[in-house]
Amino acid sequence: MSVPEHHEFFIDPGRCIGCQACVHACSECDTHRGHPMIHLEYIDRELTTQTVPVICMHCDTPTCAEVCPADAIKRTGDGVVQTARKPRCIACNNCVLACPFGVPKMKGEFELMMKCDMCYDRTSTGKRPMCATVCPSGALYFGTIEEVETLRKSAVPTNRFQFGQQSIRTKVQMMVPKSRRPEYVDVTSALDEAPTGQDMSLNIISDLCITALAQ
Amino acid sequence: MAAESAVLETIDQFGPHLSYPSGLRLDTTVDPDKVVKTHCCFCGQQCGIQLKVKDNVVIGFEPWEEFPFNRGMLCPKGVRRYLQGAHPDRLLTAYERDANAPGGFRPMEYNAAIQRVASEIGRIQSTYGPDAFAILSGASLTTEKTYLMGKFARMCLRTANIDYNGRLCMVSAGAANKKTFGIDRSANPWSDIPKAEVILIAGSNVAECSPITTNYVWQARENGAKVIVVDPRITPIARTCDLFLPVKPGRDAALFNGILHLMIEHGWIDQPFINEFTVGFEQVAEHVRQWTPQKTAEVTGITERAIRQAAEMWGAAKSSFLLHARGIEHHSHGVQNVLSTMNIVLASGRIGREGCGYGTITGQANGQGGREHGQKCDQLPGWRDIDNPEHRAHVAKVWGISPDELPGKGVDAYELFRKIDRGEIRGLLSICFNPKVSLPDNNFIGRMLEKLEFYVAIDFFLNESARHANVVLPGSLQEEDEGVVTSAEGRVIKINKCVDPPGEARQDWRIIQDIARALGRERGFTFQSPREIFDELRRASAGGVADYSGITYEKVERQLGVFWPCPSEDHPGTPRLFERGSWNPVAHGQGPFYFADGRARFNVATYTPPAEDVDAEYPLMLSTGRVISHFLSGTQTRRIGPLVDQYPEPRIELHPQLAQQLGIADQDWATVESRRGSCTLRAQVVRTIRPDTVFVPYHWAGLKSINQVTIAAQDPISKIPEYKVCAVRLRKEDAPPEYAHQLEPHQ
Numbered sequence: 033m034s035v036p037e038h039h040e041f042f043i044d045p046g047r048c049i050g051c052q053a054c055v056h057a058c059s060e061c062d063t064h065r066g067h068p069m070i071h072l073e074y075i076d077r078e079l080t081t082q083t084v085p086v087i088c089m090h091c092d093t094p095t096c097a098e099v100c101p102a103d104a105i106k107r108t109g110d111g112v113v114q115t116a117r118k119p120r121c122i123a124c125n126n127c128v129l130a131c132p133f134g135v136p137k138m139k140g141e142f143e144l145m146m147k148c149d150m151c152y153d154r155t156s157t158g159k160r161p162m163c164a165t166v167c168p169s170g171a172l173y174f175g176t177i178e179e180v181e182t183l184r185k186s187a188v189p190t191n192r193f194q195f196g197q198q199s200i201r202t203k204v205q206m207m208v209p210k211s212r213r214p215e216y217v218d219v220t221s222a223l224d225e226a227p228t229g230q231d232m233s234l235n236i237i238s239d240l241c242i243t244a245l246a247q
Numbered sequence: 248m249a250a251e252s253a254v255l256e257t258i259d260q261f262g263p264h265l266s267y268p269s270g271l272r273l274d275t276t277v278d279p280d281k282v283v284k285t286h287c288c289f290c291g292q293q294c295g296i297q298l299k300v301k302d303n304v305v306i307g308f309e310p311w312e313e314f315p316f317n318r319g320m321l322c323p324k325g326v327r328r329y330l331q332g333a334h335p336d337r338l339l340t341a342y343e344r345d346a347n348a349p350g351g352f353r354p355m356e357y358n359a360a361i362q363r364v365a366s367e368i369g370r371i372q373s374t375y376g377p378d379a380f381a382i383l384s385g386a387s388l389t390t391e392k393t394y395l396m397g398k399f400a401r402m403c404l405r406t407a408n409i410d411y412n413g414r415l416c417m418v419s420a421g422a423a424n425k426k427t428f429g430i431d432r433s434a435n436p437w438s439d440i441p442k443a444e445v446i447l448i449a450g451s452n453v454a455e456c457s458p459i460t461t462n463y464v465w466q467a468r469e470n471g472a473k474v475i476v477v478d479p480r481i482t483p484i485a486r487t488c489d490l491f492l493p494v495k496p497g498r499d500a501a502l503f504n505g506i507l508h509l510m511i512e513h514g515w516i517d518q519p520f521i522n523e524f525t526v527g528f529e530q531v532a533e534h535v536r537q538w539t540p541q542k543t544a545e546v547t548g549i550t551e552r553a554i555r556q557a558a559e560m561w562g563a564a565k566s567s568f569l570l571h572a573r574g575i576e577h578h579s580h581g582v583q584n585v586l587s588t589m590n591i592v593l594a595s596g597r598i599g600r601e602g603c604g605y606g607t608i609t610g611q612a613n614g615q616g617g618r619e620h621g622q623k624c625d626q627l628p629g630w631r632d633i634d635n636p637e638h639r640a641h642v643a644k645v646w647g648i649s650p651d652e653l654p655g656k657g658v659d660a661y662e663l664f665r666k667i668d669r670g671e672i673r674g675l676l677s678i679c680f681n682p683k684v685s686l687p688d689n690n691f692i693g694r695m696l697e698k699l700e701f702y703v704a705i706d707f708f709l710n711e712s713a714r715h716a717n718v719v720l721p722g723s724l725q726e727e728d729e730g731v732v733t734s735a736e737g738r739v740i741k742i743n744k745c746v747d748p749p750g751e752a753r754q755d756w757r758i759i760q761d762i763a764r765a766l767g768r769e770r771g772f773t774f775q776s777p778r779e780i781f782d783e784l785r786r787a788s789a790g791g792v793a794d795y796s797g798i799t800y801e802k803v804e805r806q807l808g809v810f811w812p813c814p815s816e817d818h819p820g821t822p823r824l825f826e827r828g829s830w831n832p833v834a835h836g837q838g839p840f841y842f843a844d845g846r847a848r849f850n851v852a853t854y855t856p857p858a859e860d861v862d863a864e865y866p867l868m869l870s871t872g873r874v875i876s877h878f879l880s881g882t883q884t885r886r887i888g889p890l891v892d893q894y895p896e897p898r899i900e901l902h903p904q905l906a907q908q909l910g911i912a913d914q915d916w917a918t919v920e921s922r923r924g925s926c927t928l929r930a931q932v933v934r935t936i937r938p939d940t941v942f943v944p945y946h947w948a949g950l951k952s953i954n955q956v957t958i959a960a961q962d963p964i965s966k967i968p969e970y971k972v973c974a975v976r977l978r979k980e981d982a983p984p985e986y987a988h989q990l991e992p993h994q
Contacts, residue, residue, distance in 0.1 A: 046487060048483075049454035049455070049458065049483035050875070051454065051458055051875045053320075053322050053325070053458070055323075056323045056889060059268075060268075060308065060326060062275050065273045065274075065307075077933060078903070078913065078932055078933055080481075080934075081483045160319075162310075165312065165319045165320070166319065166322075166325075166326060168320045168321065168461055169454070169461040169465060170465055170466075183469060185469050185470065186468065186471075187469075
């Protein structure tokens, strides 16, 4: 069982519309029905409708596994970081706190950390992961790098991230604007930036005359 | 208080209760008995989906990646739609109203219920005349059922009064399509969207209301297209657009007239196209002369700079696609708004070619097919006019009756309630329509439903309107029957049966035929299957504008959909309308448009303010719409647990500037109030809305229904209600409303 070699997972937050089809579909997956392994985050709903689907990035050197005192989190030969092993997981939450991407969630009812395993059951039989199949905006995409290069002309994939002193390389690719083409995504420094794409439209809204409101 | 406790008892008995995956639906070891390729039951996108069936229950889904429109993509409603089946609230028998029974309804034997319905129809029609009994139908039904409803009204009941809930949805677009193009359908397949240089989206919350269309728009953007969005709110599709035009609700015609003014001024028009293929440009050009950028800015609340930018982006493009939806259509001048968008399309000459298109995004599952075959008050099958003698003769012949036996034009769905008020309509049959939630000023609707001498509702759940019924007949879910529907693209597709209706529930067309038989008028209502109905529909539509005569179930399955018109069995269908040199049955080769001379019509689009403008007493504009996880009046989605969890109750969206002025913080309770009613909900403070506008989604019932507040003003041509703007005031509430502790999470 393995993920088809030439297929990769791409996330493009620029396309996300916050519909949560991915989360619903994940919880309909045959191996863990009723339990979504991914989630969706709003950046700041007061300011923007920007949302980000949070699936596991499948790090080359997974922080979650490194901080696990029970050695419960394993990475497969083809780079998929798996849900914690039930016999080992002690539900200590170390991984939940340590993951720089905020991926793992503790499922209290099972006393087990569960997270996205790139739909191993589906990808190993030639199907695409559930979330990337249903995503109606293409924010989650599973395919070849050639397909992405052909289809996504405004963005390029990157899999290098910087969190303060920590550099991370991931199996999952993040689409970034082609015009910016950063060597890596500096997540920590981006925390202080306002969500992009808002300046123009927000100015237009705030400039509106609201004299009609006078009461 | 008594009334309220009766409502709570009804909710307790009949729901909405929430369905979550359980039993076979959670068992990962179960192999389905079969996997059925079909389509989603909700919106007009009609995504292909495969439903997994075990022991006559739909237990889950698998994406259907081969279906070309959505290629496996789904929104949350599609993913969870299977949870509407095997639901605890499902009506498994007929019911009759009985104040002493639990929840106010007593189970009734099916045949006895049919007999009672027939005898009440007979009594009312013989006492007050045939038109005193009315029918309200719906555009989520298959085309076969919508055809049968029209035939049942005209041929069996001989009443003029049938209309449908597309009156709240597609009629402004339909009327404007007819005036401009002579045919009422999106002009292009969606595959033209990614090929366009500029995409203009007017009044369409694409990401939440037609989510799959998002990918087409994003693909256009990847290919270098500019995206312009016209909306009072920065919806998710607007967040990253190239130009956002935050139009003041109800001012769309002014905006597009202003854009056309600039197009003409700068020569961004296709004069050869205008000369050869259109009529009426001069009058429109004269009319928009007054719409200077300055005046347009004053009226629309959009800056002059942005209007100029929009005109240049649209005007100078080589290819384009204009999409609109209810945002510009739900107005007392909805038809004028739509005509104004069509004028800028015609002036650009960018239609009828690859990558050059125009589309109105249908709302309901069969928003397109449901408006073509005779359940509208003024229409016969094949998009024929009930007033046209030739059209009447054609349909009468197919039905085997004299044209004189066909009633004339009836009234629209809202006027029908005014007729109840005036005592002209005494009895009603409704199917696939929940007017108590979906019509504006719905306290009036509730009173009218109570005023009826007899009301029979056909539905699978006891929705809020059916609670007023004397008899409720247990109908079928979409997955319990087969038939065709027509998607937003004009693609006729096939719904396939997955499971049998449970208990005493029946396929809707059988129920209608049972009533016809009980009335002793079964001639013409002895179909044995949807296929037989479809074959008659093909003949009834033959030669009409909406010609389905060359479409067969087999062809639909083989081609994964057939675009109408399709006038013969060897015809492949018509994905793109108005191609140069194309033939149609109205122009007979004179030109590509559906008028005798083959030319499209420019129509002067007159701007008038909303029916109820703001004033000192009611200083804010209220706009209503949808959220991603619910659908229309919520009969289905308010019963699906995971969808309710995503958006559990309506909220009032307002801008921080307004919130600060009124002392309202995020999550505070607030009351939005109009001259008609009020609604107390939690506030959601967001910068993504105009400060002079508040927005509330409309999927909820009872005290949470924003349609208590909306206005019943209607467009004079299309009769669509003005859901998108009325005058309101807003105040903070210091305490939660009484209902907060009682009605959640049920409603």
